[in-house]
Amino acid sequence: MKNNKKRNLLLSLILAAICIAFLLYVDKFQHYSMLATVLKKGAIYSLVAVSLNLLNGFTGLFSLGQAGFMMIGAYTYSILTIPVADRAGVYQYFDGGIVQFCVPMIVGLILAGIVPAIFAWLIGLPVLKLKSDYLAIATLGFAEIMRAIIQWKQVGPLTNASNLLKKFANFDSILFPFIVSAICIGFIVLLINSTYGRAFKAIRDDEIAAEAMGINLAKHKMQAFLISSFFAGIGGALLAMFQSSVQASTFTSTMTYEILLIVVIGGIGSITGSIIGSFLYIACSEWWLRFLDDPAPYLHVNISFMRPGFRMLVFSVVIMIVVLFFRKGIMGDREFSWDGIFNFFKKLCKKKDKSAKEVASK
Amino acid sequence: MKNVLKVENVTMQFGGVVAVDNLTMEVNEGEIVALIGPNGAGKTTAFNVITGVYAPTNGRVCFNEKCIVRNHPTGKMKKAYKGEHPAMYTAQLAPEEALEDEALKAWKEAQKERDEDAFSDHVLAPTPDKITALGMARTFQNIRLWKSQTVFDNVLIAKHLRRTSNLFTAALHLNAKEEARQRAEVLELLKLVGLEDVKDELATSLPYGKQRRLEIARALATDPTLLLLDEPAAGMNPQETLELTQFIGEIRKNFHMTILLIEHHMDLVMDIADRIYVLDFGKLIAQGTPEEIQSNEHVIDAYLGVVEDAED
Numbered sequence: 001m002k003n004n005k006k007r008n009l010l011l012s013l014i015l016a017a018i019c020i021a022f023l024l025y026v027d028k029f030q031h032y033s034m035l036a037t038v039l040k041k042g043a044i045y046s047l048v049a050v051s052l053n054l055l056n057g058f059t060g061l062f063s064l065g066q067a068g069f070m071m072i073g074a075y076t077y078s079i080l081t082i083p084v085a086d087r088a089g090v091y092q093y094f095d096g097g098i099v100q101f102c103v104p105m106i107v108g109l110i111l112a113g114i115v116p117a118i119f120a121w122l123i124g125l126p127v128l129k130l131k132s133d134y135l136a137i138a139t140l141g142f143a144e145i146m147r148a149i150i151q152w153k154q155v156g157p158l159t160n161a162s163n164l165l166k167k168f169a170n171f172d173s174i175l176f177p178f179i180v181s182a183i184c185i186g187f188i189v190l191l192i193n194s195t196y197g198r199a200f201k202a203i204r205d206d207e208i209a210a211e212a213m214g215i216n217l218a219k220h221k222m223q224a225f226l227i228s229s230f231f232a233g234i235g236g237a238l239l240a241m242f243q244s245s246v247q248a249s250t251f252t253s254t255m256t257y258e259i260l261l262i263v264v265i266g267g268i269g270s271i272t273g274s275i276i277g278s279f280l281y282i283a284c285s286e287w288w289l290r291f292l293d294d295p296a297p298y299l300h301v302n303i304s305f306m307r308p309g310f311r312m313l314v315f316s317v318v319i320m321i322v323v324l325f326f327r328k329g330i331m332g333d334r335e336f337s338w339d340g341i342f343n344f345f346k347k348l349c350k351k352k353d354k355s356a357k358e359v360a361s362k
Numbered sequence: 363m364k365n366v367l368k369v370e371n372v373t374m375q376f377g378g379v380v381a382v383d384n385l386t387m388e389v390n391e392g393e394i395v396a397l398i399g400p401n402g403a404g405k406t407t408a409f410n411v412i413t414g415v416y417a418p419t420n421g422r423v424c425f426n427e428k429c430i431v432r433n434h435p436t437g438k439m440k441k442a443y444k445g446e447h448p449a450m451y452t453a454q455l456a457p458e459e460a461l462e463d464e465a466l467k468a469w470k471e472a473q474k475e476r477d478e479d480a481f482s483d484h485v486l487a488p489t490p491d492k493i494t495a496l497g498m499a500r501t502f503q504n505i506r507l508w509k510s511q512t513v514f515d516n517v518l519i520a521k522h523l524r525r526t527s528n529l530f531t532a533a534l535h536l537n538a539k540e541e542a543r544q545r546a547e548v549l550e551l552l553k554l555v556g557l558e559d560v561k562d563e564l565a566t567s568l569p570y571g572k573q574r575r576l577e578i579a580r581a582l583a584t585d586p587t588l589l590l591l592d593e594p595a596a597g598m599n600p601q602e603t604l605e606l607t608q609f610i611g612e613i614r615k616n617f618h619m620t621i622l623l624i625e626h627h628m629d630l631v632m633d634i635a636d637r638i639y640v641l642d643f644g645k646l647i648a649q650g651t652p653e654e655i656q657s658n659e660h661v662i663d664a665y666l667g668v669v670e671d672a673e674d
Contacts, residue, residue, distance in 0.1 A: 191529070195525055195537070196522075196533065198522065201510065202511070204510075211489065212499075213523070215522055216492075
């Protein structure tokens, strides 16, 4: 057993070193490539997907407000970190806006988590009493309302209404989103493995039993909701940096569905599943399936249905296949572990041995 | 003998249906008390009122001499629910000077000592988790284990309410000492109830009898002083029922537990119960020792049936 632990630790360290070396390589030599884009966006979406998974997969609260919290986080971050000198240019229709100070990047990032958490607390008080579909509708409605409010002309001096926010503090290295996401996901993993994480799972499995065993439903659901929206907000801020501009109209419910899809493909209730799912999804939608949108002759045959938007059609078919036949997603509710991988290969070898023996005996 | 649970004039009405009608009962320390009655008599509803799942329409529940659940109907409903203590409502209605009756005064003082708000319209209806935290744990009629968790984790989660860590200290694993202590306690408990060898299996993969045992172990993990068992022997064969009877006896001995149970298996009830309450259509029709109940005509009419029937 102890040997295994040492081996696992060693393997994990080697894997982490390979990942970091790979990222450094991409950062240095392929800074503007599609690969770098996919890696950056994948890291950001991993964080948001994991935060949604904490709610949907681990606490059993079916919330669809994730894009709304991301938007609040993105706006909080960008409003607070635009340099004062640039404000006149950004808020050109609102006389430079009402916020006339600038906070450091790290403070902005933390506030980008705290402000959505405050909003989550406010709507959580009435909304968390609802169950399943009703909770989903209420949170979805909240996200849409927030999007409309931010675009409202009257709050323009604060949010720049429906105009772009830009020139805020940004990252250069592609390591940055990875580091922030890794810290946040690390915290969520630690939380899930603690006594609180077990309480969340108990609420998911059977609410009535959980309450009868002394778990305060209102308090624990609120905690999960706050933490989830906190990290969704940070994810939103990272996404703002990635796009280097923010506009409320990009945070539609489609974005929530994208994240939900990542969670479902990865496996509801699996952190590693969500991470694998988001890199796969982003790679497919941004890169690997791009050729489907290209109307140019392919292998000298002009395929008439390949045109912009066809990619999404193929994608929805893939989703339907996943939902119909692979309902558990890539990982189910299991997590990645070295022991699991070794057992998998051992089983595979045994099967081969068996079939070889069977052939031999015949 | 110390009074552990006291249910006073509890009425639970769902629209036109009176599920529990003016129920008064008590459980003393160290006793095993059974609540029996035909299907639909309101036994589980009574349990749900005691554990806080429902707020009663009228009445009061006291636990360890402290009022934990209370509801006084106001206005017209007072008359309808005046219960066995009409004095309570006259005392509530009459001004202080009008109380000349010494006995009534003394009674009122005694009431106030146990429950400061006894004569106000203040409703006390805590959620079930708060009542569990006071030291009352229950099991369910249809087993409600956490399905995706192992046997060990099922019991460990029940220890959650006895934590001292908050979300951040727990997430950052600063509560390692407490965690280790709780794990040791759970292991000890599983040894005592004989589930140690299956501790890493999924709770739902256990045979039925062991799932019942696990549910009782989970309830015990919350450190209760009163254990409420809702039909622990439901769906069990005679052999399993016999084992369960012994098991409940062991729990009482090892944990010094007071137990209130609902049961249909008469051999089990007559074997282990010290006192029995019989409900029929929400009303209490009899109470007493097993011998008294067995010979009570009302009970035979409503539930037990004639002796020939009871034997098979």
